[in-house]
Amino acid sequence: MNLAVTHWLDGWWSRAQRIDSPNFGERPSHAQVDLLVIHSISLPPGVYGGTEIEALFTNQLDWDAHPYFSQIRDMQVSSHFVIRRDGCLLQFVSCDKRAWHAGVSHYRGRDNCNDDSIGIELEGLEGELFEKAQYDTLSVLCKQLVSNYPIAHIAGHEDIAPGRKLDPGAGFDWQLLQDKLVLSNSFFPAARLGEKIVKKNI
Secondary structure, X not given: OOHHHOOEEOOEEOOOEEXXXXXXXOOOOOOOOOEEEEEEEOOOOOOOOOOHHHHHHOOOOOOOOOHHHHHHOOOOOOXXXXXXXXXXXXXXXXOOOEEOOOOOOEEOOEEOHHHHEEEEEEEOOXXXXXXXXXXXXXXXXXXHHHHHOOOOEXXXXXXXXXXXXXXXXXXXXXXXXXXXXXXXXXXXXXXXXXXXXXXXXX
């Protein structure tokens, strides 16, 4: 990505492919957007490269196209960003708006993390490894967000909804992300740094 030609307009980043999701709302007037939440997603689970993620986030998913979709039927969800396996970056919601990615959550002594966080989905399966291209895009994106928003925390979905969510899982390399961003330990969940990367056997 050529940072020299990037810019932000109303919470949209010019280097991301824009796909507008209807699933968003206004942030509370007092919200300070200081948290990045890392997720993983694949639809159906473990299947990559299709258009199902875009369809889900824009309320156009064919619920009868795969048996798994019956488990998420009629869900209305979104994330600000999705990073494909090849590093391609999609943006569905302005970072100035409240995307629907965190659900019931608690972090930094606050509930309802959707109110003051930015959600980033990595195309992948929890516990599985992610691609170099994804880490490259993620690091560039995080640097942009840290430069444009008062980001002070980066956590996984599993950290803000423990026991309910497990993504991005043991296959995500938190230490690599920290090294790429050159940020202090205070930005990251203490339990994640130095954690051994484990590939899930499925």
